Amino acid sequence: MYYYLLYRIGQFIVLSLPLKLAYKLAVFFSDIHYFFAKQDRINVTENLKSIFPEKNEHEISRLRLQTFRNFAKYLVDFFRFSKIDKEFIKKKVKVENAHYINECLSKGKGVIALSAHIGNWELGGIVIALLEYPFFAVALPHRHKKVNDFFNHQRAMKGMKTIPFGRAARQSLDALRENNIVALAGDRDFSGKGLVLDFFGRPTFLPVGVAAFALKTGSPIIPGFMIRNNDDTFTLRFEAPIEYIPTQSRDSDLVEITRRCKSIIESYIKKYPGQWCMFKKFWVDPKNHEKNLWMPV
16 A cells, blocks of 8 residues: 555656656655665666676766666656657657568567567557557566556556566467567566576576567567657667577577577667666576576576
């Protein structure tokens, strides 16, 4: 109940203020949180040092502060979904390479949208839905029902459909076979059964859902990211479909497709490190998770 009330109060304040003022207020409270959130600072610091071992403490500190502030702005945007419309998209969002989506949907096999916790992934989904694409997103349910209902309501009000992570397989396959777009984040494994791959030179678990769905359905994989620009406008950028030719070995295919997905995500994190909102310790010791390990690579 505490988190639910906190989110609703935040939403009330944000909707009562002009956007620029809401951003400033969010950054102010983010800086306060930054000071007290010791474990979050430690986790973000470790993540950034893994990406940029060559950077000094000052450079890491600057990127770390950006991460906290960008997440605060992400929440402002999320609370304002009721005000997001096509006019907002026209003024604030530059959409690049939408032809990749159109071309793939014309083939009738749906589209697997590969994204990550970069920029404002939730707002990206809302923009795609408002542009009248049939859009589903796989999301991890919040452990508190009221909070989970609040998040799903925010998404649904603009036409974005949510597939709960625990029931993602069947619903995602059905959505793809009906020629819809299904979005999945490829930068964090919630199942405990992902692949171990080198991510910025260190092993960690990465999800195999994108690869598994692609092999099962033949749906193309299109990377897409909603990046915040310096002036708080956005660029929704789609990359060319990830090309792959299945072999006789499903295990090898899962590894190769997942490796190609993670390479795209690495390139975006490297380019926009202050927008990678990862506050958990990301790299893990695979030896501590051998019982859940599907395939070490």
